[in-house]
Amino acid sequence: MSGRITTSIGLAIAAALSILIALLAGNGPAGPGELLAALTGGQADPLMHTVLVEIRLPRILTAFVVGAALGLAGAALQGLLRNPLADPGVLGVSGASALGAVIAVYFNLAALSVWVTPGLSIAMALAVTALLYALGASAVSTTRLVLVGVGLSSFAGALMALLMNLAPNPFSLSDLINWLLGSVANRSWLDIGFSAPFWIAGLVCVLLAAPGLRALTLGEEGASGIGADVPRTRLLVIVGSALLTGASVAAAGIIGFVGIVAPHLVRPFVRHDPGDLLIPSALLAGTMLVLADTAVRVLPFAIEMKLGVAAALIGAPAFVWIAARARGMGE
Amino acid sequence: MSAPLSLEAAGLIRNDRALVRHVSLELGPGTLTCLVGPNGAGKTTLIKLAAGIIPPTSGAVRLGGEAVGALHARQRAQRVSWLPQDRMSAWAMRGVDIAALGQFGQGGAPYERLGDNARAAVDRALTRCGAASFAHRPMTELSGGERARIHLARVLAAEAPLLLLDEPLNALDPRHQLDVMAVLREEAEAGRAVLAALHDLATARRHADRVLVMDGGELVADGPPETALSPDILARVFAVVQDGAGGLEPV
Numbered sequence: 001m002s003g004r005i006t007t008s009i010g011l012a013i014a015a016a017l018s019i020l021i022a023l024l025a026g027n028g029p030a031g032p033g034e035l036l037a038a039l040t041g042g043q044a045d046p047l048m049h050t051v052l053v054e055i056r057l058p059r060i061l062t063a064f065v066v067g068a069a070l071g072l073a074g075a076a077l078q079g080l081l082r083n084p085l086a087d088p089g090v091l092g093v094s095g096a097s098a099l100g101a102v103i104a105v106y107f108n109l110a111a112l113s114v115w116v117t118p119g120l121s122i123a124m125a126l127a128v129t130a131l132l133y134a135l136g137a138s139a140v141s142t143t144r145l146v147l148v149g150v151g152l153s154s155f156a157g158a159l160m161a162l163l164m165n166l167a168p169n170p171f172s173l174s175d176l177i178n179w180l181l182g183s184v185a186n187r188s189w190l191d192i193g194f195s196a197p198f199w200i201a202g203l204v205c206v207l208l209a210a211p212g213l214r215a216l217t218l219g220e221e222g223a224s225g226i227g228a229d230v231p232r233t234r235l236l237v238i239v240g241s242a243l244l245t246g247a248s249v250a251a252a253g254i255i256g257f258v259g260i261v262a263p264h265l266v267r268p269f270v271r272h273d274p275g276d277l278l279i280p281s282a283l284l285a286g287t288m289l290v291l292a293d294t295a296v297r298v299l300p301f302a303i304e305m306k307l308g309v310a311a312a313l314i315g316a317p318a319f320v321w322i323a324a325r326a327r328g329m330g331e
Numbered sequence: 332m333s334a335p336l337s338l339e340a341a342g343l344i345r346n347d348r349a350l351v352r353h354v355s356l357e358l359g360p361g362t363l364t365c366l367v368g369p370n371g372a373g374k375t376t377l378i379k380l381a382a383g384i385i386p387p388t389s390g391a392v393r394l395g396g397e398a399v400g401a402l403h404a405r406q407r408a409q410r411v412s413w414l415p416q417d418r419m420s421a422w423a424m425r426g427v428d429i430a431a432l433g434q435f436g437q438g439g440a441p442y443e444r445l446g447d448n449a450r451a452a453v454d455r456a457l458t459r460c461g462a463a464s465f466a467h468r469p470m471t472e473l474s475g476g477e478r479a480r481i482h483l484a485r486v487l488a489a490e491a492p493l494l495l496l497d498e499p500l501n502a503l504d505p506r507h508q509l510d511v512m513a514v515l516r517e518e519a520e521a522g523r524a525v526l527a528a529l530h531d532l533a534t535a536r537r538h539a540d541r542v543l544v545m546d547g548g549e550l551v552a553d554g555p556p557e558t559a560l561s562p563d564i565l566a567r568v569f570a571v572v573q574d575g576a577g578g579l580e581p582v
Contacts, residue, residue, distance in 0.1 A: 082421035211439025215432060219419040221384050226435040226489070227408025272422040272469065273441050 004276040007269040011283035015064065018287045022060045022294040023052060054188075062187040063293040063307065064286040066248040067258050069199050071285020072278055073241035073248075074259020075266075076206045077129075079213035079274035080237040084264060085146055085323055088245040089256030091132055092152030093125050097249035098179045099156045100124030105175050106163050118194055122246030128152055129242045133234065182253035182308020184293055191251055198247035203282075205240025209233045210275035217274060255308045257315020258285045264322050333396025334359050335410070335493035335524040336381055340390035343376055350376040352548045353390065358526055360492065363519040365535035366528040367560075368545035369569055374528040375416050377545060378497050381526070382413035394493065405436050412489035416497040416528075418482045426466035426473065426481040430457055433488030456487035459514055461507075475502040483511060487518070494518055496527040500534065512538045532569070532579070536560055544568055 024032040035048060070088060077086040088094045100120035104110045110117045135148050160180060167173040212233025215223035224230045248255070262285035263277055270276040289307065292314065296305045336358040343351040351373045358364060368374050379385045380392055383399035392399045394410040402410070412433065420429050427442040433456065434449040442453065457463045462480040470478055479502045486494060499515070500508045512534065519525045519540070526543075529535050535542050535556065542559035544552035546568045552559040565571050571579040 082419075211435075214428075214439055214441065215435055217419075217421045217424055217429070218432060219415075219417065219421070221379070222415055222417075222419060224384055224404055225382055225408070225413040225415065226432050226485075227405040228435060228439070229404050267422070271428060271441070272424045273428060274422060275439075276441065 003270050004273075004280065007266065007280045008283060011266075011280050011287065015283050015287045015290070018290040018294075019060055019064060022063075022290050022297075023056055025294050026056065026297050058187050058189050058192055059184050059293070060290055062184040062192055062251055063289045065192070065195075065199060066184065066252045066255060066286075067262075067289030068282040068286035069202065069244040069248045070255065070259040070289075071262040072203065072206055072282040073244040074285070075263040075274070075277045075281040076209060076213065076237045076241050077259075078263055079216060079277070080209075080234060081145055082216065082219070083145065084267075085260060085319070086149075087257065087259035088125070088241060089254065089259065090146060090153070090319070091129075091149030092154075092156055093128050093132070093149075093242065093245050094249055094254045094256065095153045095156035095160075096128035097121045097125040097246045098254045099159055100246070101250055101253075102160055102163055102176055102179050105179070106167075106172060114194055118198060118247055118250035121250040122198055122243055125246035125249070126239065126242035128156075129238045129245075133238060179249075179253040180308075181306035182255040182311070183306045184252045184289075185304065185307075187251065195247040195251040198243045198250075202240045202243030202247065205236045205243065206278060209236035209240065210278055212236070213278075214273060214275040253308055255289070255311045257319055258288055258311055260322060261285075261315055261318045262288060264318075333393070335395055336526070337393045337396075338381065338390065339393070341380055341387040341392050342389040343380060343385065344388045349548050351380060351387075354550045355390075356543065356550065356553060358493065358524040360522045360524050361519055362540045363515055363525045363527070363538065364541045364543060365539035365556075366526060366543045366545065367530070367532060367535050372545040372568075373548040374545055375497055376548075378413070378495050378526070378528055382411055382495050383407045384413070408436055408489065408491070410491060411493040411495060412486045412491040414482060414486045414494075414496040414499055416501075418479065420470045420478070420482075423469040423471040425469055426462060426477075426484075427453065427457070429470060429481050430462070430466060430484040430488055433485040436489075452490055453484070453488045456484040457481075459487060459517075460484040461510060476504060476507055479503055480507070480511075483514070487514070492523055494523055494525045494527075496525070498530065499527055500529065500531070508534065532560060532565075533577070 024035050035052060074087040078084055100123060101117050104117040104120045132149055132152060164173060164176050167176060212228050215226055215228035220230050263281040266277055266280045266284055270280060292310045293307050296307055296310050299305060334357045338354050338356050340353050340355050341351065342349065342353050354377060366374050380387050386400055430453050431442040431445055434445060434452055437446055437449040457466050460480040460483050462484050465473060465477050466481060483499060499511055503511060515525050515527060539556050542556045543550060544559055544564055551568060552564050562573060565573065566582050570582045572582055574580050
């Protein structure tokens with residue numbers, strides 16, 4: 001059986017288990033045993049129902065979908081740029097996207113329509129991905145591309161710092177910090193609903209690019225030579241990863257590194273095939289964020305640690321480790 | 332029937348520099364043609380023009396009678412198979428999956444998921460390149476010569492009527508160079524048009540039916556090896572003379 005299928009099935013089971021664990025864990029009004037009984041027996045205690053279905057489930061699903069979207073976007077960008085370190089966070093796409101969301105909130109544009117925040121997040125993600133590609137794609141060295149991304153990321157950070165600097169009151173400041181730190185706490189079904197169309201469209205774009213990504217292992221000219229439509233693949237990945245990242249940032253703020261770590265761990269199980277990498281990376285990245293979010297929920301801190309902080313605490317060292325060993329992989 | 336490749340006064344100007352000037356030629360089926368020329372003569376650019384990778388800025392390039400710009404990438408890949416000089420494979424993919432890219436037009440699947448016919452074509456190509464024994468290993472674990480043979484297998488697996496190979500002997504030891512030239516000869520005998528850019532003039536002289544000599548972006552000689560590689564051309568284009576032992580010396 002193909003490595004893609006077995007790996008995906010294994011990871012889907014892991015994802016289901018992680019979601020179940022996340023549902024049962026936590027400091028709620030009922031213990032895991034009672035919750036499990038409520039889930040399986042259908043005992044409709046309204047309080048348990050509220051905890052499970054209205055509070056925990058949307059939060060857990062947001063964590064899973066945000067992780068999956070970032071894993072998918074990371075895997076697709078890595079295939080397009082032939083660089084294992086490409087990731088929406090590292091390349092500045094998440095930062096620009098958060099800037100879009102922050103502008104929507106800061107200037108009160110979000111009050112105009114519920115679609116403004118995800119819309120601006122996605123528009124900024126799209127603009128930066130396209131800019132990045134235009135600036136770095138001609139580079140023989142993929143290092144340059146990552147450096148351009150780091151610069152764009154810093155610039156988006158500087159603009160957000162400017163808005164924080166000029167924030168008129170502590171409430172706007174705390175709003176801004178929420179986007180920067182990244183969290184899925186208190187998400188409702190409504191929040192998932194607003195991002196869902198963009199996640200689905202991004203997923204479709206990226207999956208359509210899978211054969212093109214496989215061809216791109218030969219480089220752009222090589223891929224064109226074997227009959228791949230390189231401009232189409234490029235467009236699908238840029239639009240798809242921008243939709244996935246923008247919708248994720250709109251739902252949860254900046255959550256970094258999961259898009260690098262998950263594809264890196266999956267690659268050996270799919271024979272390093274950039275097309276077969278996509279779905280398993282999404283499943284693993286989603287599972288990782290569900291587990292990380294469960295950890296921040298149950299850890300006994302006086303103030304809950306933000307998910308984005310936890311992801312960076314684990315992900316940044318992993319990034320360094322991958323970068324140190326990546327020599328000769330992408331170039 | 333139209334020739335697999337024809338160039339009509341094809342030229343390429345980039346950044347105000349003429350990389351290829353006014354090249355006209357036709358490659359018929361069943362011939363092994365070698366393209367030679369000093370460094371920077373425009374061999375790689377000419378091959379990319381012929382492969383449809385870059386469009387000409389003047390003149391026309393036709394594959395099987397069809398203007399290359401009018402063909403979709405997939406149709407183009409059915410008419411020409413190209414071995415780039417820069418043989419990149421970005422990931423630690425297996426040799427068989429790289430070779431399977433030669434059959435990319437059949438759905439773009441990795442080796443195991445190819446249809447029976449496509450997979451048979453890949454297997455044949457790997458065997459003919461002597462690569463079957465190591466093709467299931469990751470590219471990153473192979474030697475330079477082994478990787479070169481996987482890429483050649485990828486080009487053969489396409490089974491296109493026109494093969495364009497940019498320095499196919501790079502990274503190969505003498506024995507494998509001879510094996511590759513023998514494979515290219517078989518391809519020509521099977522009715523394909525084969526064009527290989529080479530650096531080694533002796534190899535071109537010994538194996539080619541026809542030799543194209545490029546210099547400064549122009550086609551300066553075109554004919555059987557003995558006329559295209561005459562002492563006059565050697566001196567004028569390559570600044571070398573043939574010594575008594577069959578070797579070359581600077582002019």
